[in-house]
Amino acid sequence: xxxxxxxxxxxxxxxxxxxxxxxxxxxxxxxxxxxxxxxxxxxxxxxxxxxxxxxxxxxxxxxxxxxxxxxxxxxxxxxxxxxxxxxxxxxxxxxxxxxxxxxxxxxxxxxxxxxxxxxxxxxxxxxxxxxxxxxxxxxxxxxxxxxxxxxxxxxxxxxxxxxxxxxxxxxxxxxxxxxxxxxxxxxxxxxxxxxxxxxxxxxxxxxxxxxxxxxxxxxxxxxxxxxxxxxxxxxxxxxxxxxxxxxxxxxxxxxxxxxxxxxxxxxxxxxxxxxxxxxxxxxxxxxxxxxxxxxxxxxxx
Amino acid sequence: xxxxxxxxxxxxxxxxxxxxxxxxxxxxxxxxxxxxxxxxxxxxxxxxxxxxxxxxxxxxxxxxxxxxxxxxxxxxxxxxxxxxxxxxxxxxxxxxxxxxxxxxxxxxxxxxxxxxxxxxxxxxxxxxxxxxxxxxxxxxxxxxxxxxxxxxxxxxxxxxxxxxxxxxxxxxxxxxxxxxxxxxxxxxxxxxxxxxxxxxxxxxxxxxxxxxxxxxxxxxxxxxxxxxxxxxxxxxxxxxxxxxxxxxxxxxxxxxxxxxxxxxxxxxxxxxxxxxxxxxxxxxxxxxxxxxxxxxxxxxxxxxxxxxxxxxxxxxxxxxxxxxxxxxxxxxxxxxxxxxxxxxxxxxxxxxxxxxxxxxxxxxxxxxxxxxxxxxxxxxxxxxxxxxxxxxxxxxxxxxxxx
Numbered sequence: 001x002x003x004x005x006x007x008x009x010x011x012x013x014x015x016x017x018x019x020x021x022x023x024x025x026x027x028x029x030x031x032x033x034x035x036x037x038x039x040x041x042x043x044x045x046x047x048x049x050x051x052x053x054x055x056x057x058x059x060x061x062x063x064x065x066x067x068x069x070x071x072x073x074x075x076x077x078x079x080x081x082x083x084x085x086x087x088x089x090x091x092x093x094x095x096x097x098x099x100x101x102x103x104x105x106x107x108x109x110x111x112x113x114x115x116x117x118x119x120x121x122x123x124x125x126x127x128x129x130x131x132x133x134x135x136x137x138x139x140x141x142x143x144x145x146x147x148x149x150x151x152x153x154x155x156x157x158x159x160x161x162x163x164x165x166x167x168x169x170x171x172x173x174x175x176x177x178x179x180x181x182x183x184x185x186x187x188x189x190x191x192x193x194x195x196x197x198x199x200x201x202x203x204x205x206x207x208x209x210x211x212x213x214x215x216x217x218x219x220x221x222x223x224x225x226x227x228x229x230x231x232x233x234x235x236x237x238x239x240x241x242x243x244x245x246x247x248x249x250x251x252x253x254x255x256x257x258x259x260x261x262x263x264x265x266x267x268x269x270x271x272x273x274x275x276x277x278x279x280x281x282x283x284x285x286x287x288x289x290x291x292x293x294x295x296x297x298x299x300x301x
Numbered sequence: 302x303x304x305x306x307x308x309x310x311x312x313x314x315x316x317x318x319x320x321x322x323x324x325x326x327x328x329x330x331x332x333x334x335x336x337x338x339x340x341x342x343x344x345x346x347x348x349x350x351x352x353x354x355x356x357x358x359x360x361x362x363x364x365x366x367x368x369x370x371x372x373x374x375x376x377x378x379x380x381x382x383x384x385x386x387x388x389x390x391x392x393x394x395x396x397x398x399x400x401x402x403x404x405x406x407x408x409x410x411x412x413x414x415x416x417x418x419x420x421x422x423x424x425x426x427x428x429x430x431x432x433x434x435x436x437x438x439x440x441x442x443x444x445x446x447x448x449x450x451x452x453x454x455x456x457x458x459x460x461x462x463x464x465x466x467x468x469x470x471x472x473x474x475x476x477x478x479x480x481x482x483x484x485x486x487x488x489x490x491x492x493x494x495x496x497x498x499x500x501x502x503x504x505x506x507x508x509x510x511x512x513x514x515x516x517x518x519x520x521x522x523x524x525x526x527x528x529x530x531x532x533x534x535x536x537x538x539x540x541x542x543x544x545x546x547x548x549x550x551x552x553x554x555x556x557x558x559x560x561x562x563x564x565x566x567x568x569x570x571x572x573x574x575x576x577x578x579x580x581x582x583x584x585x586x587x588x589x590x591x592x593x594x595x596x597x598x599x600x601x602x603x604x605x606x607x608x609x610x611x612x613x614x615x616x617x618x619x620x621x622x623x624x625x626x627x628x629x630x631x632x633x634x635x636x637x638x639x640x641x642x643x644x645x646x647x648x649x650x651x652x653x654x655x656x657x658x659x660x661x662x663x664x665x666x667x668x669x670x671x672x673x674x675x676x677x678x679x680x681x682x683x684x685x686x687x688x689x690x691x692x693x694x695x696x697x698x699x700x701x702x703x704x
Binding site: 197215 | 348351352353372373374378379380382383384386388389390399400403404447
């Protein structure tokens, strides 16, 4: 006589469903996509990725070829040469151009970020008369073409004596409707209970913004910051109008270099363009994680 | 400590009233539970008391001071939210110290208070962690700590246990009750869970569609529900409510419906003869309420024989059968059984200790003691009590309710 466990043991009971799952496991994932579709998807994405990266790679490859090899079409630039970079640095005052461009882009992006945070916070958190109408009007300015506001802004800068100054490039661009639009979505989805908890805990609305909301939206703010910085960095037309000098910011400097040479000096040109891209790459690398998170959460990926 | 008075508070959203003319007087050190189903306005009322939303009408007073227009931070109230609302970017220590830093308390004092509170709530080992690294119960304690740290006059809690599993909920319920006993502060606690209300509250305020249905001790609201709504909301399973009519027979008042004839233990003649010679109660449409645990199984008869509840080990007693019907299904809850019976056109639930010998399909006869019956007006749903010569609708205990 011995004591026996009644019914199936726990081990048997667990094994049965596992075996059932193993039997059902085939090429297709139940309820998911087939392997073939997954492979096709990945290959398509890889090709698209290559298509995006190739022009950038070709720019650096050309800039690193010897001056005589610039028109060669070999994929690898061999033998390597920094001659194009030396020529570009001789022709252009790159240090000053970089400094000016960085200053304009950084101050513009910071200004836009600050005004966007304040406006988006007000639209998302506060209730005030005509809120919806004001928001639509605010965001609607995004749809107004640059050419419409260009001349009034130019005349205003002339009257203020800000033509030919970096301040004149920055000030009219201190507000970004795109920034308000994107940030409002994030502020809207911010947990309201956290804002209420901060109110109960004794924070004012202003203090809540800087001690609770902003620290928790670093990803979104980083993503927007880099977007605004890149926009300001790449700006060509407005600086060209306001500064009226070819050598004030990087984009104008590169264009002037392109126009000043009689033969098409692609080597130094790609070298200058490559150097102009480096700060953006550095910024992106530094904020990569936040940028991806921010875009994923805002549905902009 | 804080005495909180809510005077005729109404909160509208467009045309709809989320809270409709609610008045409450919550004494110092009281543990008041706002109880009601989803959408009854209990959280809205709590948020109005907290200062998170302004009432459309009425006043809120804390210790006699009108705080209706004073922002949340000026009311000396702390709140624990359903989602805990911990700041994700801050450590436990900084979360707990957040209200003190907002009030510009010196750093050394903040550290000291945080350490004290962490000690009380057994959080000392977790002070450097962030909320995402904590379990649900730990987060709940941090939320309590943040409320506790500034020693407020009253604590407001908005369903703080609803995100915890059943076991942890029971343990935390005891902790909060113990905390209330130790601090002696005023607690206002919102829940839709009647078990929390019954076990934690010193008084329960039952809300329905923005209105206060009844306020009283847990025993009062359970034993003497002021309306059919309260009767049906409290209890698991809730009170059985049957449509019936009052009939006078042999000088006694009976509640009568198909397959129902319940003597109410009220002698009409003894209570005083009607002035006009007729019985004003006779023929009155009422709802008869009997709690499932107060229904006594007189007999249950099926194809396999009959069952007498006194033989089955239940506490039920035999008596004259007053409800007759059929058992539809029987739920086994372990220590007891719930039998769902069809009586006339109504389903009636009976709670009996296991094994009660009840089987689905059997005929069943039930009885109830007169003192365990409740009468409600069928139109207004208000509780009816017998007064000298006719039943009248009475207001609930202490606070008038508009019907």
